Amino acid sequence: MLGGHDATYVRAVWLVASAVGALALVVLALLFRRVRARAELDEVERVLADDDPS
Amino acid sequence: MQARLSQLMTMTTGGERPQSRAEESMLAILAIGAALALASLWGVAAGSESAQLAVANAYKVPMVILLSALTALPAGIVALRLTNARLGAAELAGAFATSIFGGTLVLATLAPLVAIYYHTSSKAGLPLALGSVFVALATASLLFARAVARRVSERKSLIAVGVLVALFLAALLQFVALAAPIIGTHGTAFDGGFDRVF
Numbered sequence: 001m002l003g004g005h006d007a008t009y010v011r012a013v014w015l016v017a018s019a020v021g022a023l024a025l026v027v028l029a030l031l032f033r034r035v036r037a038r039a040e041l042d043e044v045e046r047v048l049a050d051d052d053p054s
Numbered sequence: 055m056q057a058r059l060s061q062l063m064t065m066t067t068g069g070e071r072p073q074s075r076a077e078e079s080m081l082a083i084l085a086i087g088a089a090l091a092l093a094s095l096w097g098v099a100a101g102s103e104s105a106q107l108a109v110a111n112a113y114k115v116p117m118v119i120l121l122s123a124l125t126a127l128p129a130g131i132v133a134l135r136l137t138n139a140r141l142g143a144a145e146l147a148g149a150f151a152t153s154i155f156g157g158t159l160v161l162a163t164l165a166p167l168v169a170i171y172y173h174t175s176s177k178a179g180l181p182l183a184l185g186s187v188f189v190a191l192a193t194a195s196l197l198f199a200r201a202v203a204r205r206v207s208e209r210k211s212l213i214a215v216g217v218l219v220a221l222f223l224a225a226l227l228q229f230v231a232l233a234a235p236i237i238g239t240h241g242t243a244f245d246g247g248f249d250r251v252f
Contacts, residue, residue, distance in 0.1 A: 002247050004232055014232045021117045024124055032083040038076035046073070 082148040087154035092114035092162035099165035118229040125225035130218030139210035149201035157194025
């Protein structure tokens with residue numbers, strides 16, 4: 001019993017919250033792929049800039 | 055991956071930060087992923103009284119931490135903006151992510167002790183499991199404040215840290231109640247949420 005609600009209601013709230021959490025995990029995974037690609041690009045640019053004699 | 059985890063540890067302990075912003079964001083997301091895995095380990099230990107609870111905790115504990123962080127983060131960013139602090143939102147989120155990683159690292163380190171005491175001591179099992187959570191929370195809060203203080207040495211940014219930590223704890227209390235039982239099948243006083251604790 002939380003906030004006067006029965007177990008079924010509390011369980012439903014937990015399921016909705018879990019779904020939001022799962023969605024956040026998917027977004028984080030997609031974001032990770034994007035920033036990893038960006039970080040690799042930055043690294044290549046830095047190496048090229050270091051090698052450039054001009 | 056090992057090099058990245060090593061970099062993450064360096065960042066968490068207040069060492070040198072990555073050169074590019076993209077790399078820092080990548081490490082922050084990696085910190086969240088690693089933190090969830092570490093929290094899962096502690097969840098299995100705390101729920102080892104029954105196989106069903108242990109399996110459920112492997113998913114419930116990381117989810118509780120992730121949801122509490124997601125609930126608290128917007129308020130921290132708003133506090134940052136309202137106080138006109140120099141610290142950026144991404145920097146705040148990055149410091150928050152690494153501090154959560156630090157806290158869950160403490161949880162995972164204490165997980166074997168929690169498991170063995172839960173099975174062998176009727177007096178110390180439950181207090182030790184709860185104690186490990188408080189130690190982890192204190193560690194994470196201190197790491198967070200230190201990480202922010204190293205980025206920008208101004209009091210305004212620390213207000214955002216206080217707001218974020220307070221909201222994280224408030225959200226954690228209710229998400230723990232929603233996901234209960236977590237520690238043992240009989241549960242704790244925290245299983246009733248705010249209404250039972252206060």
